[in-house]
Amino acid sequence: MSDVVKETVKDAIEIVKDHDKDVHEHDVHAGDHNGGHDGEHGAHHTSMGLSNTKLAMWLFLGSECLLFGGLISTYMLYRNRQGTGPGPDQLWDIPFTSASSFVLLMSSLTMVLAVSAANRKDDRNTKLWLTVTATLGGLFVAGQIYEFTTFYREGLGYTESLFGSSFYTLTGFHGVHVSIGIVMLLATMGMLATGKISGDKAETIEMVGLYWHFVDVVWIIIFTLVYLIPA
Amino acid sequence: MAIIERPVGDALAFQDAPVTATSSYGYFRRPVETTGWRSWAFTVDHKKIGIMYGAVAMVFFIVGGIEASLIRLQLAQPDGTILSADKYNQMFTMHATTMVFLFVMPMAAAFANYFIPLQIGARDVAFPRLNALSLWLFVAGGLFLNTSWILGGGADGGWFMYAPNSDVPFSPSNGVDFWALGLQITGIASLVGAINLITTVLNMRAPGMSLMRMPVFTWMAMVTQFLLLFAMPVITVALFLLMFQRSYDATFFSVAEGADPLLWQHLFWIFGHPEVYIIVLPAFGIVSEVLPVFSKKPLFGYPFVVFSGAAIGFVGWGVWAHHMFASGLGPVSVAVFSVATMAIAVPTGVKIVNWTLTMWGGKLRFTTAMLFAMGLIVEFTIGGLSGVTHAVAPSDTQQTDTYYIVAHFHYVIFGGGVLGLFAGFYYWWPKIFGRALNENWGKWNFWMMIVGMNLAFGPMHIIGLQGQPRRMYVWTENRAGEGFFNLGFWNLVSTIGTFILAVGVLLFLINVWVSRKNPPAPLDPWDARTLEWLTASPPKDHNFDRIPTVHSIDEVFHRKYEDVGENGEHDYVQRATLEDLLAEEERLGEKHIHLPAPSYWPLVLAFALPIMAYGVIYTTWLILAGAAIAVAAMFGWALEPADAEPSDFDPPVDGDETSKELANV
Numbered sequence: 001m002s003d004v005v006k007e008t009v010k011d012a013i014e015i016v017k018d019h020d021k022d023v024h025e026h027d028v029h030a031g032d033h034n035g036g037h038d039g040e041h042g043a044h045h046t047s048m049g050l051s052n053t054k055l056a057m058w059l060f061l062g063s064e065c066l067l068f069g070g071l072i073s074t075y076m077l078y079r080n081r082q083g084t085g086p087g088p089d090q091l092w093d094i095p096f097t098s099a100s101s102f103v104l105l106m107s108s109l110t111m112v113l114a115v116s117a118a119n120r121k122d123d124r125n126t127k128l129w130l131t132v133t134a135t136l137g138g139l140f141v142a143g144q145i146y147e148f149t150t151f152y153r154e155g156l157g158y159t160e161s162l163f164g165s166s167f168y169t170l171t172g173f174h175g176v177h178v179s180i181g182i183v184m185l186l187a188t189m190g191m192l193a194t195g196k197i198s199g200d201k202a203e204t205i206e207m208v209g210l211y212w213h214f215v216d217v218v219w220i221i222i223f224t225l226v227y228l229i230p231a
Numbered sequence: 232m233a234i235i236e237r238p239v240g241d242a243l244a245f246q247d248a249p250v251t252a253t254s255s256y257g258y259f260r261r262p263v264e265t266t267g268w269r270s271w272a273f274t275v276d277h278k279k280i281g282i283m284y285g286a287v288a289m290v291f292f293i294v295g296g297i298e299a300s301l302i303r304l305q306l307a308q309p310d311g312t313i314l315s316a317d318k319y320n321q322m323f324t325m326h327a328t329t330m331v332f333l334f335v336m337p338m339a340a341a342f343a344n345y346f347i348p349l350q351i352g353a354r355d356v357a358f359p360r361l362n363a364l365s366l367w368l369f370v371a372g373g374l375f376l377n378t379s380w381i382l383g384g385g386a387d388g389g390w391f392m393y394a395p396n397s398d399v400p401f402s403p404s405n406g407v408d409f410w411a412l413g414l415q416i417t418g419i420a421s422l423v424g425a426i427n428l429i430t431t432v433l434n435m436r437a438p439g440m441s442l443m444r445m446p447v448f449t450w451m452a453m454v455t456q457f458l459l460l461f462a463m464p465v466i467t468v469a470l471f472l473l474m475f476q477r478s479y480d481a482t483f484f485s486v487a488e489g490a491d492p493l494l495w496q497h498l499f500w501i502f503g504h505p506e507v508y509i510i511v512l513p514a515f516g517i518v519s520e521v522l523p524v525f526s527k528k529p530l531f532g533y534p535f536v537v538f539s540g541a542a543i544g545f546v547g548w549g550v551w552a553h554h555m556f557a558s559g560l561g562p563v564s565v566a567v568f569s570v571a572t573m574a575i576a577v578p579t580g581v582k583i584v585n586w587t588l589t590m591w592g593g594k595l596r597f598t599t600a601m602l603f604a605m606g607l608i609v610e611f612t613i614g615g616l617s618g619v620t621h622a623v624a625p626s627d628t629q630q631t632d633t634y635y636i637v638a639h640f641h642y643v644i645f646g647g648g649v650l651g652l653f654a655g656f657y658y659w660w661p662k663i664f665g666r667a668l669n670e671n672w673g674k675w676n677f678w679m680m681i682v683g684m685n686l687a688f689g690p691m692h693i694i695g696l697q698g699q700p701r702r703m704y705v706w707t708e709n710r711a712g713e714g715f716f717n718l719g720f721w722n723l724v725s726t727i728g729t730f731i732l733a734v735g736v737l738l739f740l741i742n743v744w745v746s747r748k749n750p751p752a753p754l755d756p757w758d759a760r761t762l763e764w765l766t767a768s769p770p771k772d773h774n775f776d777r778i779p780t781v782h783s784i785d786e787v788f789h790r791k792y793e794d795v796g797e798n799g800e801h802d803y804v805q806r807a808t809l810e811d812l813l814a815e816e817e818r819l820g821e822k823h824i825h826l827p828a829p830s831y832w833p834l835v836l837a838f839a840l841p842i843m844a845y846g847v848i849y850t851t852w853l854i855l856a857g858a859a860i861a862v863a864a865m866f867g868w869a870l871e872p873a874d875a876e877p878s879d880f881d882p883p884v885d886g887d888e889t890s891k892e893l894a895n896v
Contacts, residue, residue: 047434048434052357055429055430056357059425059426059429059430062461063422063426063460063463066461066464066465070464070465070468074498077491158480158481160482161488162485162488162489164482165483166483169472169481191870196870
């Protein structure tokens with residue numbers, strides 16, 4: 001037998017052995033949060049090659065699409081039913097809302113920077129960018145609160161008209177999502193600072209990032225449909 | 232979106248000290264009790280959770296049955312006086328709500344929780360603590376919903392709760408608030424469960440367990456979870472709108488302000504139609520498991536059964552408006568939805584044909600489980616046929632809101648969903664508890680239920696076509712027909728049938744009681760085919776001594792039997808019994824199996840939500856109190872150490888000290 005053949009056979013045997021190992025040496029941990037990694041085995045072996053946490057987050061965001069779909073549909077049905085109350089043309093302040101939308105979009109950029117810092121295992125910059133992201137999100141929510149109070153002063157109460165109810169419900173739900181995102185960012189930051197995140201830290205931050213970007217994309221849709229199209 | 236793909240296997244931990252937390256808030260260590268009530272209350276084991284799901288759902292089944300019996304008592308005679316009009320409204324609303332949301336769905340979830348990990352060869356679900364959260368949210372929501380009976384009466388708007396009819400002016404009691412908030416809580420439970428179980432099925436499969444080798448029950452359960460994932464948010468929106476309307480004076484359903492009453496109907500039925508497939512698909516899955524076993528044949532056309540289930544899941548999203556044919560949608564919408572509804576009969580028919588052909592030429596064994604499965608095929612087909620008569624819009628406008636539609640959906644939900652679940656009870660009881668249910672009592676149980684359901688729901692076709700309306704608390708003699716179509720006769724028959732059915736359910740409970748002392752069942756009582764039998768009965772805490780490697784559909788069957796047929800003919804010869812296989816697994820089993828530790832937080836978080844819900848109804852500070860508990864529970868959850876320190880949950884390893892060390896990983 002030539003050497004080449006011998007080498008090939010040896011390689012083949014190695015491959016088969018490796019395959020057997022893959023088949024029999026699976027991770028014996030049932031997963032828990034963070035896909036049940038405990039650092040010792042590294043990433044959890046999954047059938048899809050995608051970690052449990054990530055798959056679950058995508059599924060959750062999929063269901064969130066339907067939630068906002070229902071709320072947006074309700075608003076689109078009622079947007080012209082303002083009764084005797086004020087309507088979009090008297091209320092919208094497009095420059096202001098554009099500015100706060102820009103702030104929210106920029107927070108997606110800083111979130112990406114946080115995730116990439118986490119992937120570089122750069123602890124200091126991760127915490128920095130998480131804080132900046134949370135701050136920008138806070139600015140956006142503050143802008144929304146200011147906007148709501150202004151609208152209220154101009155006569156659009158929550159119970160004023162169908163337009164009022166559905167507008168406040170839709171944008172309010174989005175605002176609550178942003179606020180929850182801010183809490184998540186700050187909690188992640190705190191847990192990172194005190195070393196309390198178990199499992200794959202970079203992935204945890206990536207999950208918060210996925211949620212944050214999703215909320216951001218939803219805002220782009222809401223901003224377009226609610227503010228820009230009537231204007 | 233920034234999706235950064237890292238190669239799997241790249242452990243990406245920061246270069247700092249490992250996590251050293253041993254408790255949440257420096258006080259709450261993870262519970263360690265392995266016996267007593269604590270081992271159930273704080274458990275994260277999918278099997279215990281499945282059993283508790285089933286037990287609680289069974290209690291609600293009895294509650295819903297009592298409500299149904301009262302409804303039929305009221306209607307047994309003309310001008311019934313058992314219930315007032317108001318109580319009657321509450322009764323049929325809560326009967327439907329309880330049966331749909333608190334019995335059939337959770338019971339299907341019980342089977343899904345218990346058997347999905349076993350059928351795909353996993354040790355547990357993907358997120359054990361979230362699994363516990365699903366269970367306790369369902370319990371919390373169900374209890375909350377039923378406290379309305381003692382706090383001013385149940386909801387009275389029908390299970391579809393059409394707004395504006397369910398708004399304060401027409402439904403002044405708190406019943407509808409309880410309904411909306413209770414369903415919100417159970418809805419979160421379903422959503423969490425869906426995310427968890429889909430992740431489990433897609434990610435936790437044993438080596439070789441490809442999607443097209445999975446047992447059909449797991450497939451159908453996964454389709455169901457996908458339906459839940461996308462349907463639940465829609466009802467969530469509808470329930471929020473209703474809550475804001477009733478509690479905070481929003482205007483969504485105020486017609487005087489120009490609101491559209493169809494908004495609620497669309498939102499509700501976009502959820503509500505997938506909901507009926509959520510109810511029936513798990514039962515289809517169970518039947519697809521039971522029939523091959525008792526026919527001694529593989530399931531006929533496995534891919535067709537799987538893909539027809541998926542097709543039902545898809546098409547189920549395009550038929551919701553057939554619930555609204557009488558609401559003036561206009562001819563185009565009605566025509567489109569009419570055609571789509573007829574189309575969905577096709578994949579359902581495919582399943583019926585496949586089941587029939589599975590039995591064709593098989594060695595049939597008429598055990599109780601098999602009888603229930605065959606009962607499902609017959610009764611569901613009857614219900615499906617009356618369903619097609621509803622898909623025809625012109626005839627639907629005649630039948631809508633009469634007892635004919637009541638007959639239809641009881642045939643499909645009871646004759647489909649519930650009979651399938653009962654087949655599951657009898658088939659899997661020896662697996663879950665190690666003891667089989669008594670077959671004699673089981674046969675009586677089956678025949679009483681079948682006779683009872685046909686007597687209870689069959690006559691409703693007739694009284695419906697005679698024009699007796701749904702949801703009316705009395706009917707009068709002068710509407711009665713002549714001869715064969717006499718309303719009085721058929722209403723009485725229906726009531727008698729209801730009580731025969733109730734006796735049938737009672738026989739099941741008696742059977743559970745008398746079977747509790749049965750001798751242990753053999754390991755392989757039915758000559759089973761799928762992976763959940765490749766473990767002891769009841770299964771060990773860690774499910775499998777060794778994670779199986781899967782080579783085919785019906786893995787366990789092919790491990791037991793060898794095909795010695797020639798020229799393409801199959802001829803199976805037994806080469807091993809299940810006892811042999813299990814002994815082998817035990818011998819080669821792994822040491823150091825580490826299981827997730829129990830946790831307090833799912834229970835705490837789940838019961839914080841009803842506190843918030845009471846706050847919405849009664850007083851705002853309760854909302855804040857509940858929210859504070861919920862937030863504390865979430866942080867306790869997140870800060871909890873990943874594992875218990877003493878690993879009492881891991882199987883002991885004789886004379887081996889390293890297991891203790893490994894437990895501290």
